[in-house]
Amino acid sequence: MQALHSLDVIEAIEVENSTRRRKVYKSRSDPFSLNDEDFRKRYRFKKSTATYIIDLVRDDLNLDRRGSGTSPEIQVLTAIRCWGRREVQEDAGDHHGLSQATTSRICTRVARALARHSASFIKMPSTFAEEERMMGEFYRIRSFPTVIGCIDCTHIKIRKCGGDAAQYYINRKGFYSLNVQVTCDAHLRIRDIVARWRGSTHDSRIFNESSLKERFETGSFRGRLLGDSGYKLEPYLFTPILRPRNRSEEKYNEAHIATRNTVERCFGVWKQRFQCLLFGMTCKLQNVKTTIVALAVLHNIAVDHGDVQLESGVEYNREVSREVPRSNASANAALQTFIRRHFSE
Template sequence: MLESIRKPSKRGLPFPPEIMLLITLRYYATGSFQKMQKDVMNICQQSVSRIIVQVSNLIATKMKKYVKFPTDTEELNMVKQKFYEINHFPEVIGCVDCTQIKIRSPGGETSDVYKNRKGFYSINVQTVVGPNLEFFNLVARWPGSTPDSFIYNNSSIKQRLDTGELEGVILGDSDFVASNTLLTPFLSPNSIPQEQYNKSLYETRKLVEHCLGIWKGRFPCLQVGMCIKVETVVAVICACAALHNIAVSVGDVAPTNWEMAEIDTDVDFTTTNEDPNSEGFVARQLFVDRYFQNY
């Protein structure tokens, strides 16, 4: 990766690639140019900004190499087994969730689309997480106001699941629309098997929130927000996902106080009525009938 940075451009490279990488990692660790000043006193902010853009774009281009689903059947079966061992939820190959990454207002007439329901500007990032707290998929191109279900419905992961390219199910929360490949909680469970299904799904799905907590703890720029251009924010998000998976692959475990940062301990099982004839309800009930009737 450093060799790619080392390649000369028309203007030349005034800084060694190792220094450029360290400057970029320092930004990922702070999210603030002001906090970096004491560490890069001899480099002006404009140069630091250019370095962050260049290195982030380079690492982001490598994301698909490190962030991907297992394609081998044996590996995918191993993923299902590891998920099953968490709380006996079968056939799971991933857990999906979206998380808001803070940004500054991009300005312009369309800036409000980046303002999410919590009132701050953001990118709504969809992640699919594996059993080892790694990312299997990441989508980082939608403004903060975009609903989670819309992002999923327009994602390649949905298409790959629906066409059978990926065999199994993924688990989501009630922000997503249930189907035979994406399972969500029953909003008002009315039987012991449905309650057990909800409990098993919730306990298994904690993994994605756990992973997001580690990710944002490992790279605080994702938590505190970034005052850089939107396109650079996207590159930083993708770069941090690739670096996270590299860290997981070499056994770099995050400190415990980071691991719990993102977990929502409130179970979002409301009493809202559901249509028992809807496609999603029927798909969930068939899954319950098949796997949870013995509870």
Template sequence: MDLFESSSSSSAEDIPMYLELIPDNRIFRDRTNPFDMYDNEEFCARYRLSKESVTNLMHACYNNIAPVTHRSKSISAMNQILCTLRFLATGTFQAVIGDTVGIHKSTVSRILKVVLREFARIAREKVCMPDEPVAIQNTKTAFMAMHGFPNVIGCVDGTHIKIQSPGGENSEIYRNRKGYFSYNVQMVCDPNLKICSIDARWPGSTHDSTIFNASMLRMQMEQEYENCILLGDSAYPCRNYLMTPVAHPRNVAENNYNNAQIHTRNCIERCFGVLKRRFPALALGMRIAKETALTAIVAASVLHNIAIEENNILPAPEVEIPEVLHEDAPLGDAADGNAARREIINTFFN
């Protein structure tokens, strides 16, 4: 009998057992090298940081993300960083991100968890309030030069970062009053739109004042900063270190105060706009686990500060960023806050 003769009576049952045990060959995809493919402007448009900034970032994280072996076409530290930056720059599906780099979506998921955690790890160094006397005075001078508001070291506000439904019994606490799931993230910025403080652990239904009252920022302002002021909107109670607008101005001095306060505080709104334009994943929503999304918010803040420090150009958005209004009901003011605000109005705006 001819062993190679085909027979119509052959079936899957005739296949020898040893052939069924042979695994499929692994498929290795070709991986691109964006450093060679794009000039610096095109590279920055796709990855939101310049080639030099990405190189510096890789050196800072290399020891913790570099592959332990080069066998089986392991993914280099640079490709891991670029994969993560591309995710933040687009907020698209992980399968699409994997296709641009040449890896599977499950690998993208593992990379995001590791690299975002490494970016967030340097937040203590890159996201911090001014603490040296010279730095504090320079910040006050810069804010004063804007619209004449004295002793300001930062502007505080909250912004909603959209996430997918976290699921579970407590998922509804993440639904904000706009109807979508989010984290309500408190930030403080300086006159250059750098983020000085971030508290990203609160679900979207939490009020701004609740976040502030439970934050490390409040303790810092009460215990470490003397004769220093934060500017906030009417969602915060007025305190001697936190100035809010006068709800119903009755004279020229109060109107002057409100104009200076609102125009100076505008820098935190612009900071949110620049942050979400640079990393649209924060505006469009992240299709990742809520714990990873939390890490991504802190990581994006670190990268935002790096981009400002190293004068990276803000590229035009690849997608339309929706405008998110953040308004809260006015709160009652504390007595000491009212007295401090009245003193500022009489001294500087009368």
């Protein structure tokens, strides 16, 4: 083949360069330049709380050795925007000059960084003095004594799963989910969380297999939990009386319901702040559990900083148990003694 003339070669290179795809750099604005109201509306937190969160995980999200990449500030705020506003990752990324793929990686990275701090923010009381303080806070709700936590499960919707185990993620309402167990205190702070069980798993089984139950069984706590009728009555876990026979039992139920409502309010506030918990998680299953724990950490940080805004009309995927586990004689005796002591007329 005859060699191309030098002018022909130059012309061919120019044609190739003219069809080559140009890399487009998206502009990034400074979220902290927004006023306080707009910032909280977009990023679910006050600026001071967001700054605390960024500083908490900064070392895990630092730039590379050349000083390039996405700053910890943009990474954290991008992830929070994705989780909080029910926006697809591409839309959230557009606000910060990031591609969809980069936004997805950032959400995973930030979730893992936050989850590493879970032991510092999600914990049951470690001293009797702390238990007494929590008992007093619950008692002020409806005069129900010796309570250190309210427990319940909530379903977090996930993407359709494949494989042989897919059917076990379908709950009674017919959608794929994880059944997440949460124990909270009187200030709606999450004290314990179990986020690994498939949607078809019964609430009582999750508790029976948890380390929390083991700690109560071995006497680590002097107080007790309140749960709904989906849990088995235990000396350390009181449930409602399904058919009260006298006024004392009715008063017990009224106080129980009003006090245990704390955990339902906790779910409402948690899911109100992070809409992905309310409408469904779109990330891969292996990242869902880590993200749920990370969102529990963020929820507790908001409570600690007084950054909680209660709104009415918040609903969540509540699933009432159809099964009532049988209680043993000793648990029934402990409950009756408790009612006679604290709720007798």
